[in-house]
Amino acid sequence: xxxxxxxxxTHDLGQFQVRRALPSKGRTMVGPFIFVDEFGPAQLDIGKxxxxxPHPHINLATVTWLFEGAIxxxxxxGSFSTIRPGQVNLMTAGKGIVHSERSPQSERDAGPRxxxxxxWLALPDGREEIDPAFEAVTDLPVIEDQCAKAYVIMGELWGxxxxxxxxxxxxYAEIVLAPTGALPIEVSADERAVMVVGxxxxxxxxxxxxxxxxxxxxxxxMTLSSGRGGRVMLLGGEAFATKRHVWWNFVSSSKDRxxxxxxxxxxxxxPAVPGDEEEYIPIPGxxxxxxxx
Numbered sequence: 001x002x003x004x005x006x007x008x009x010t011h012d013l014g015q016f017q018v019r020r021a022l023p024s025k026g027r028t029m030v031g032p033f034i035f036v037d038e039f040g041p042a043q044l045d046i047g048k049x050x051x052x053x054p055h056p057h058i059n060l061a062t063v064t065w066l067f068e069g070a071i072x073x074x075x076x077x078g079s080f081s082t083i084r085p086g087q088v089n090l091m092t093a094g095k096g097i098v099h100s101e102r103s104p105q106s107e108r109d110a111g112p113r114x115x116x117x118x119x120w121l122a123l124p125d126g127r128e129e130i131d132p133a134f135e136a137v138t139d140l141p142v143i144e145d146q147c148a149k150a151y152v153i154m155g156e157l158w159g160x161x162x163x164x165x166x167x168x169x170x171x172y173a174e175i176v177l178a179p180t181g182a183l184p185i186e187v188s189a190d191e192r193a194v195m196v197v198g199x200x201x202x203x204x205x206x207x208x209x210x211x212x213x214x215x216x217x218x219x220x221x222m223t224l225s226s227g228r229g230g231r232v233m234l235l236g237g238e239a240f241a242t243k244r245h246v247w248w249n250f251v252s253s254s255k256d257r258x259x260x261x262x263x264x265x266x267x268x269x270x271p272a273v274p275g276d277e278e279e280y281i282p283i284p285g286x287x288x289x290x291x292x293x
Contacts, residue, residue, distance in 0.1 A: 001203065001204055001206060001216070001217050001220065001222065002203070002214055002215070002216060002217065003029050003215045003216060003217045003218070003245055004027060004213075004214075004215040005209065005212050005213070005214050005215070006021050006022070006024065006026060006027060006191070006212060006213040006215070007021075007040070007209070007212055008020050008021040008024075008119055008211055008212070008213065009024075009034075009288075010234045011288065014113075015042055015043075015044045015045065015048060016039060016040050016042030016044065016169065017039065017040075017119060018037055018038070018039045018113045019037065019038045019039070019140055019198065019211050020035075020036070020037050020128050020288075021036040021037075021038070021195065021211075021212075021213035021287070022034060022213065023035065023075045023246050023289065023290070024088060024213075025218040025292060027150070027215070027260070028146070028243075028244065028246065028291045029122065029162075029187055029191075029239075029240060029244065029293070030192070030193045030213070030215060030236050030237075031168070031169070031170060031171070031190060031191045031192075031235070031236040031237030031238055031239065031240075032121040032122050032124070032165070032167070032168045032169075032170055032238065032240065033119055033120070033121060033193075033235050033236070033237070034060070034120050034121065034122045034211060034244055034246060034291075035060075035119060035120035035237070035246070035251075035289065036117070036119050036195070037117065037118045037119070038116075038195065038197055038233075039114055039115070039116060039117075039118070039197055040067075040068070040069075040113070040114040040115030040116065041067070041068060041108075041113070041114070041115035041198070041289050042113070042114045042115065043103070043111055043112075043113060043114075044103075044111050044112045044114060045111055045112075046108075046110065046111040046241075047108060047111075048108070048111070048112065048232075049102065049103035049107065049108045049112055050071065050101065050103045050112060050114060051101065051102050051103070052100060052101040052103060052281075052282045053100055053101070053120065053130060053276075053279040053280055054076075054084060054098050054266075054273045054276055054279060054280045054281065055100075055247050055249050055280065055281040056096060056097070056098045056249055056250075056261065056270045056278075057091075057093035057096070057097055057098075057099070057120075057250065058091075058093050058094075058095065058096050058097075058128075058251065058252060058257065058258075058261045059093065059094070059095075059122070059128040059129070059250070059251050059252040059253075060093050060120045060122055060123060060175075060251040061091065061093065061095070061120065061121045061122070061167065061173065062089075062090070062091045062099075062119070062120055062121075062195040063088060063090055063115065063117075063119045063121060063153070063154070064083050064087070064088070064089040064091075064101075064118050065085055065088055065116055065117045065118075065119075065153055065172075065174065066084060066085045066087075066115065066116035066117075067085055067115045067116050067174075067197070067198075067231070068085060068086075068113040068114075068116070068184045069084075069103075069112055069113035069115060069116065070082055070083060070103070070104050070106070070107050070112075071083045071102070071103065071104075071131065072099050072102050072103070072104050073089055073091070073100075073101055073134075074099060074100050074101060074102075074274070074275055074276050075091060075098065075099035075100075075132075075134055075269075075273060075274050076090065076097055076098040076132070076270070076272060076273050076274075077097065077132050077133070077134060078274055079091070079134035079289050080092070080174075080275070081136045082104055083135070083136070084146045085116075086138060086140070086151070087138045087229060088136070088137050088140065088153050088154070088164055089134055089135075089136050090134070090135050090136075090137070090154075090164055090165060091132075091133075091134050092123075092130065092132055092133040092165075092167075093132055093136070094123065094127075094128070094129060094130040094132045095130065095131065095132065096132065096134040096261070096264070096270055096271075097129055097218075097271075098271060098272065098273050098280075099273060100272050100273055100276045100279075102276075103185055105127045114134075116180065117197070117233060119172075119235065120135070121123070121167070121168070121170065122166040122168075122240060122244045122251050123167050123168075124167055124240070125241075125242050125253065126174065126238075127155055127167055127200070127223055127254060128252060128257075129174075129276060130167075133165075133193070135163045135165060137139065137162065137163050139163060140148075140152055140153060140162050140163070141160035141161065143157075143158045143160060143183075143185075146178070146179040147177065147178040147179070147181030147182070148175065148176070148177050148178065148182065148183045148212075149175070149176045150174065150175045150176070150183060151173060151174045151175050152172075152173050153172040153173055153174065154166055154170040154171065154172035154231040155169070155170045155172060155189075155200040155237065156169045156171070156188070157171055157173050157186075157188060158183075158184075158186075159220050166182050166237075168237055168238050169189065169190075169237045169238035170236075170237040170238075171188055171189050171192070171234065171235065171236050171237055172233075172234070172235050173233070173234045173235075174200070174231065174234075175224060175231070175232045175233075175234060175235055176230075176232075177184055177199070177201060177224070177225065177226035177229055177231075177232065178226075178228065178229050178230050179228050179229045180225075180227065181226055182223055182224065182225035182226075183223070183224050183225075183226065184221060184222070184223055184224075185203070185216065185221070185222040185223065186221055186248075187218075187219055187220065187221055189236040189237050189238065190218060190236070190237065190238050190239040191215070191218060191223060191237065191238075192215070192216045192218070192234065192235070192236035193213050193214060193215045193234075193235055193236055193240050194213075194214050194216065194224065194232050194233065194235075195211065195212065195213050195214070195232065195233045195235075196209070196211065196212070196230055196231070196232050197210075197231050197232065197233055198210075198230060198231035199213065199226060199228060199229045199231055200226055200227070200228055200229075200230045200232030200276045201217065201225065201226040201230035201274060202224075202225055202226070203222050203223070203224055203225075204222050204223055206233050207223075208235050210234075211234050216276060224231050233289060234256060234292045244292055245258060245291075246290055246291040247262075247287060247290045247291075248262075248283060248284060248287035248289060248290070251260070255266065260282055265283055266283060
């Protein structure tokens with residue numbers, strides 16, 4: 001029933017924590033998902049903010065999903081979007097993009113709320129070097145009854161398909177269970193995992209740990225349930241046949257391509273972010289995010 005349980009590495013950023021489940025020592029990917037971060041819930045002081053300075057990505061797509069709060073996204077192809085709950089932001093890096101993520105002024109003035117998910121999807125073979133792109137999707141399918149509500153963020157689940165672009169077969173959903181709520185987890189992907197991000201939940205009666213990424217056994221229908229209520233992320237998709245490497249903000253099937261991206265960032269060959277050109281994140285000596293090679 002449960003194939004693997006991954007306890008995330010927690011990074012304390014002062015007023016909020018970030019929990020990184022993928023990549024991990026035991027596993028790099030679940031379907032196309034190669035990076036899974038959960039952050040918050042947290043209330044920052046008035047005047048404090050999240051300020052992620054411009055930084056580059058290649059050969060992946062970032063997916064931002066918020067439960068509370070707001071984030072201003074800017075990128076080097078000229079996109080600007082204020083991410084809020086109920087809206088999925090999909091930024092496709094492809095051959096290369098730079099972006100920043102900062103708390104809007106209204107959040108700074110009130111004290112930002114920080115609670116959500118940031119995930120990366122590896123782009124499939126033959127599509128790693130596509131042109132960069134950005135989309136913000138708000139009209140997402142919602143499946144609900146008296147005790148369960150699910151937002152289909154990407155892919156097709158429970159007979160409903162999100163309009164969000166997918167490059168490989170992908171499933172991604174937020175499930176909110178009221179006390180005694182339950183929802184079927186059908187066989188709809190090669191690889192599937194769930195993460196409880198609030199409250200409590202179980203799969204076929206087996207309790208799930210808070211913030212743990214629980215990889216489910218393939219090929220089995222299961223039931224997700226909660227006695228007292230809980231919030232759960234479901235993610236997965238097709239298994240990649242070709243290995244992916246991760247180093248800092250770069251993902252690729254080629255180590256040489258990652259080395260080229262490092263050199264390009266160091267030498268200023270990536271494009272700037274309009275409206276956020278003054279700052280940038282330098283390449284670290286030993287990044288926190290890297291895969292086992």
